[in-house]
Amino acid sequence: MATTENKLHAESRTEFGKGAARRIRRAHKIPAVLYGHGSDPVHMTLPGHETMLLLKNANAILTIDLEGTEHLALAKDVQRDAIKPVIEHIDLVIVRRGEKVVVDVPVHIEGEAGIETVVTVENSTLSVLADAFKIPESVTVSVEGLEAGSQILAKDVTLPAGAELEADEELLIVNIVQQQSVEELESELAEAEAEAGIEREESDEDEAAEAEAAEGESDDAEKGDDSE
Template sequence: MIDKVRAVRAAGPGVVEAEADEVRELVGKVSENKIAAQSRTEFGKGAARRARRAGLVPAVLYGHGTDPVHLALPGHEVQLALRTANAVLEITVDEGKSQLALAKQIQKNPIKGDIEHLDLVIVRKGEKVTVEVAIQVVGEHVSEGMIVMDAQSVSLEVEATHIPADIEVDVTGLEVGSTVTVKDLKLPKGAVFTGDPGHLILSIAATPSQAALDASLGGEAASAEATEEGSAEEA
């Protein structure tokens, strides 16, 4: 796969559109991650703590009319896989048949950030799912402007095994006053937006002058001073 990507990229401007589409499909989608899971027969908080001490993540797998299956997943592998949003997990339970799944709910330790529990929903190849995909800004806009982000992600309906890692927004050459909406974004083959096509993604605003910044800071300082004086008088 990597050799194919390199070969098509090296072909330069003369590459045919079919090959370019193939490159985008190979490079841009979220990869599948193979995870060997164990069935869980113990439940409750005590059992969950013991599993986590053993380096495992308690999880439940369900969907497509199947009964929920309680699992223990290898913690390190799961942490690595779920660094990528919308990662597709190929889960094999007790060395049996594998299932493709997406993380529906991730519970993390509020201090350490470690994954403590997963809800996984079964997906099938060819099935459409609705996911939030991050916006990635690329390129250089005009020097006197600055990017104002109104959305960090967009909602897409896309095939479960072809979820894009992100959606690129190229701001090259955009001038102050320019805007980018959902309808301006370029989607991978087969993906569709589920929201308002006119929803604002970003705009290019004028960079405030130093005088404007100083005036703003001065106004904030004066407001804070007035508040302090008012509080002192009330006391």
């Protein structure tokens, strides 16, 4: 729940465009926009370090103090740099106490599946409807003892009290498949390379094996000559 501990002091933003955004980030601030409940979008900047600390958890509710006026807002869309630990832009949605919002909640996998299986997480988040101030930090999915061929769909996930499934019930969350042998993996790789027209370079081990085989054939030929 939003408190004074997750309050951010924002500043109105009047400059726009890529150049302005770069200048804002160089000043260790983050460009953001606040909207919702029929109000006009408000463009602002947020303090970089403090904001990043508060957004470590998904779906954070923040108290935005914009020039003396406070707004409760959900960090709906956080755009992060693909390489650097930098937030490039934030979309903030105004929320009211008691209202429900649709959010994507992280999926947490626990347990160990059956022997010689591979657990594939097909969707790492699950869309749910929840009270804006009671958004679950994650949903837990157990794969304990599941055999190859098992699947966990969205409708199979147990949600925390008060949360409702918003995603398609048939959405595949986790897929359990049989672990492939080294030979099968190499065969699939060779087929893929052949289809792509890629010629695999021989490894030192392959070259050594071919040289040994050739040497063996040469020895056999010499023995044949000696016997004549």
